[in-house]
Amino acid sequence: MVTVTTCKNGVRIVSEQIDHVRSLSVGIWVNAGSRYELPEENGITHFIEHMLFKGTKTRSARQIAEEFDRIGGEINAFTSKENTCYYAKVLDHHGELAIDILADMFFNSAFLPEEIERERGVVLEEIYMSEDAPDDDVHEILWSTMYPDDALGRPILGTAQTLAKFDAEMIRRYMAKHYTPQNVVISLAGNIEAGLLEKVEELFGSFEASPLAEEAVLTYPKFHAGEIVKIRDTEQAHIAISFPAINVKDPNMYSFIALNNIIGGNMSSRLFQEVREERGLAYSVFSYQSCYADVGTFTIYASTSKQNLDTLQHQIDKTLFELVTGGVTEEELENAKEQLKGSFVLGLEGTESHMNRNGVNELVHQGVHRSVDEILQRIDAISMESIDVLIEQILKAEPAIAIIGPK
Numbered sequence: 483m484v485t486v487t488t489c490k491n492g493v494r495i496v497s498e499q500i501d502h503v504r505s506l507s508v509g510i511w512v513n514a515g516s517r518y519e520l521p522e523e524n525g526i527t528h529f530i531e532h533m534l535f536k537g538t539k540t541r542s543a544r545q546i547a548e549e550f551d552r553i554g555g556e557i558n559a560f561t562s563k564e565n566t567c568y569y570a571k572v573l574d575h576h577g578e579l580a581i582d583i584l585a586d587m588f589f590n591s592a593f594l595p596e597e598i599e600r601e602r603g604v605v606l607e608e609i610y611m612s613e614d615a616p617d618d619d620v621h622e623i624l625w626s627t628m629y630p631d632d633a634l635g636r637p638i639l640g641t642a643q644t645l646a647k648f649d650a651e652m653i654r655r656y657m658a659k660h661y662t663p664q665n666v667v668i669s670l671a672g673n674i675e676a677g678l679l680e681k682v683e684e685l686f687g688s689f690e691a692s693p694l695a696e697e698a699v700l701t702y703p704k705f706h707a708g709e710i711v712k713i714r715d716t717e718q719a720h721i722a723i724s725f726p727a728i729n730v731k732d733p734n735m736y737s738f739i740a741l742n743n744i745i746g747g748n749m750s751s752r753l754f755q756e757v758r759e760e761r762g763l764a765y766s767v768f769s770y771q772s773c774y775a776d777v778g779t780f781t782i783y784a785s786t787s788k789q790n791l792d793t794l795q796h797q798i799d800k801t802l803f804e805l806v807t808g809g810v811t812e813e814e815l816e817n818a819k820e821q822l823k824g825s826f827v828l829g830l831e832g833t834e835s836h837m838n839r840n841g842v843n844e845l846v847h848q849g850v851h852r853s854v855d856e857i858l859q860r861i862d863a864i865s866m867e868s869i870d871v872l873i874e875q876i877l878k879a880e881p882a883i884a885i886i887g888p889k
Contacts, residue, residue: 484840484851489687492663496840498671506577506672507837509569511845514660516638517563518698525640526656528561529648536597538590561638571834574673578681585685593650609639616886620720624884627710632703658692669841672833700776707880719791719887725876727778736860737868738771740818744810745769752801763794780876788888806877809870822861
């Protein structure tokens, strides 16, 4: 059972006791992502994620790493376009130590100039690595094509130009604006020992919002169709095709996931079978959905040799046209629903997946925590009509297309 406690300062603590395990997963979720950055701040959310591991007033970066290694635990973080999460997984009796270290990182990071310079070099290499990988780069180009005038279209990592300007003052100003009690959720799942939730409330329940605090504002950016081609000396041509879709709170979300599975989300999908298995046009071909608070996209990616690119595009267009004109079959829909149920239930095997799910539900879905049975019922309720509505809404729109490859 999921329990939610709201501290006096507005921080929410979400906990799920799982008695049969010996581990604990804990995450600090912050409603701060790259879409809330100013143009000159592009990449700072991700940079802060790195910097919180670089030492506090009482612990060096090495000591943070050594403390988790010593207890056999894991600690990491990620930044997305809408939120940031700092998380750890430890044995249940090390829960208090994990919480203490995460809180120390969250509240007491030193942001020393020499550490900022060192980490600037690390993130710069991360940017170069992403740019060197055409399968990553093509998606960044795609986002800048879809949303050229909005932060949603800018890279999470930032650019070399914006990265060069980050300093401790910028970091603290950004955190003052976005790392506020109302924007923070602490999610715990696993064998939660007695007194641990009180410890969490003690550590996180009294900090106050800065006078600089800002409420996150959704921009509802307009989707831009169009095509962009980047010439690069690569062995293959990489193509990403994206359509405007639904937002994360749309009631048709489960139908959207099922439709994605039918089109290109697994090995039995239409694209995988028709592009790879039947015609041998690509090794990698898949589709996925990206859904945010106000907008969403449906994207298809594939890579192939330059001489097969036109044939590949034609086959993708043909597959989508057949869906628009003929819809999906009853068998495809039933298979998609069963696969969705299986992946959902099997994905809840570990404490970290419970922690992630509960954190997202509290931060993104305003505290709507549905049981496993409720989710399965919603998946069973996916209808042919809801699939047809999405096909009409998404696949008939003009797409944005990004291509990277040789001349």
